[in-house]
Amino acid sequence: MKRGLLIVLSGPSGVGKGTVCSVLRRKVPDLVYSVSATTRKPRKGEIDGVNYFFKSREQFQEMIDSDALLEYAEYVGNYYGTPRDFVEKTLESGKDIILEIEVQGALKVKEKFPEGVFIFLMPPSLDELKQRIEGRGTESKDAIDHRMSVAIEEIGLLRHYDYAVTNDDIEAACHRIQCIVVAEHCRRERVMGDFAAMQHASTKKA
Amino acid sequence: MKRGLLIVLSGPSGVGKGTVCSVLRRKVPDLVYSVSATTRKPRKGEIDGVNYFFKSREQFQEMIDSDALLEYAEYVGNYYGTPRDFVEKTLESGKDIILEIEVQGALKVKEKFPEGVFIFLMPPSLDELKQRIEGRGTESKDAIDHRMSVAIEEIGLLRHYDYAVTNDDIEAACHRIQCIVVAEHCRRERVMGDFAAMQHASTKKA
Numbered sequence: 246m247k248r249g250l251l252i253v254l255s256g257p258s259g260v261g262k263g264t265v266c267s268v269l270r271r272k273v274p275d276l277v278y279s280v281s282a283t284t285r286k287p288r289k290g291e292i293d294g295v296n297y298f299f300k301s302r303e304q305f306q307e308m309i310d311s312d313a314l315l316e317y318a319e320y321v322g323n324y325y326g327t328p329r330d331f332v333e334k335t336l337e338s339g340k341d342i343i344l345e346i347e348v349q350g351a352l353k354v355k356e357k358f359p360e361g362v363f364i365f366l367m368p369p370s371l372d373e374l375k376q377r378i379e380g381r382g383t384e385s386k387d388a389i390d391h392r393m394s395v396a397i398e399e400i401g402l403l404r405h406y407d408y409a410v411t412n413d414d415i416e417a418a419c420h421r422i423q424c425i426v427v428a429e430h431c432r433r434e435r436v437m438g439d440f441a442a443m444q445h446a447s448t449k450k451a
Numbered sequence: 452m453k454r455g456l457l458i459v460l461s462g463p464s465g466v467g468k469g470t471v472c473s474v475l476r477r478k479v480p481d482l483v484y485s486v487s488a489t490t491r492k493p494r495k496g497e498i499d500g501v502n503y504f505f506k507s508r509e510q511f512q513e514m515i516d517s518d519a520l521l522e523y524a525e526y527v528g529n530y531y532g533t534p535r536d537f538v539e540k541t542l543e544s545g546k547d548i549i550l551e552i553e554v555q556g557a558l559k560v561k562e563k564f565p566e567g568v569f570i571f572l573m574p575p576s577l578d579e580l581k582q583r584i585e586g587r588g589t590e591s592k593d594a595i596d597h598r599m600s601v602a603i604e605e606i607g608l609l610r611h612y613d614y615a616v617t618n619d620d621i622e623a624a625c626h627r628i629q630c631i632v633v634a635e636h637c638r639r640e641r642v643m644g645d646f647a648a649m650q651h652a653s654t655k656k657a
Contacts, residue, residue, distance in 0.1 A: 365639070371649060403646060408637040421637055428634035431614040431627055433571070440609060443577060 249336045252343040255351035256366030257396035259378035266345040277342040285323035316353035348399040365406040369413045455542045458549040461557035462572030463602035465584035472551040483541045483548040491529035522559035554605040571612040575619045
């Protein structure tokens with residue numbers, strides 16, 4: 246069984262990773278969606294086990310201690326992490342899995358999975374990003390300013406990624422990500438093995 | 452003006468490069484199609500200036516001598532080459548251009564344009580390839596055997612390419628190539644410059 250692709254979708258806070266991921270999820274049912282664990286409080290409409298596994302700090306610490314997380318990071322006062330087992334099992338079953346994670350977490354995953362496909366979702370502009378963060382209406386001005394300065398630092402980490410996808414339009418961004426997945430399946434280094442047998446057989450025939 | 456992408460579509464003789472290219476041409480009118488020069492005789496239905504620029508050996512030699520070809524190669528007794536001017540002007544205008552060329556020519560283009568996107572079209576199997584070559588009905592058994600042994604050598608050159616696309620179905624192969632073009636436009640090293648200004652402006656604001 247050929248291993249699936251690990252797709253990591255990251256980008257600055259507020260860029261719309263969650264929305265893009267949920268649209269992708271509907272459009273590409275074959276793509277498995279990794280559910281993160283977090284100590285952040287659920288936002289309105291978020292469901293435990295679907296959007297996140299919501300954990301207390303004590304529960305999260307236990308997962309860290311038992312090495313049950315592929316990566317974890319503290320971000321704006323909360324922990325976020327990726328349960329390791331689910332990712333490994335999905336890849337081994339030959340399915341692609343997408344992780345939607347914060348920039349810090351993505352770079353830790355890259356250390357463990359350099360063969361992953363790292364996609365950075367970019368805002369069309371910083372003004373647009375600020376409007377989106379303000380638009381949530383869930384945070385104070387100080388929290389918004391803090392998020393913006395964190396986001397600006399995060400954009401500087403684009404250099405560690407394979408792809409940059411501008412989130413100017415959700416459908417367009419999803420289409421680009423779908424194309425990236427198709428293209429990555431065609432990358433020579435990923436398929437070389439499939440063709441080695443053909444080349445070998447042909448050399449014997451010739 | 453941002454330069455366009457140079458897409459090079461190659462693969463063994465008989466794999467269906469021409470058919471795939473003509474379908475792509477209809478489906479993606481924005482993609483400019485490079486017309487090769489050749490000394491090969493026109494096949495039935497082929498039009499000068501559309502499928503190829505058909506040249507005498509003397510005319511072709513003149514193009515070589517005046518460095519008017521990006522690459523040229525002799526293949527099964529005929530010259531094939533890519534007029535340089537048209538490719539350069541298209542890229543400078545910001546449009547993507549696709550070259551459909553033989554394996555030898557593609558590797559020469561790679562020396563001059565390492566930033567190009569090199570796609571190798573693969574047959575689903577060698578038996579399938581042989582059937583396709585025989586199916587043309589234009590060649591003798593010796594010519595077919597020669598083509599097969601050349602094709603087998605050519606498949607060994609896959610290692611120099613960025614992508615391998617199996618031509619199991621023309622529509623599917625075209626879709627994969629379209630996805631590769633979209634994905635390549637999102638590659639971080641190609642778009643890094645676009646975002647440098649945003650990062651620079653943001654650093655000043657912060």
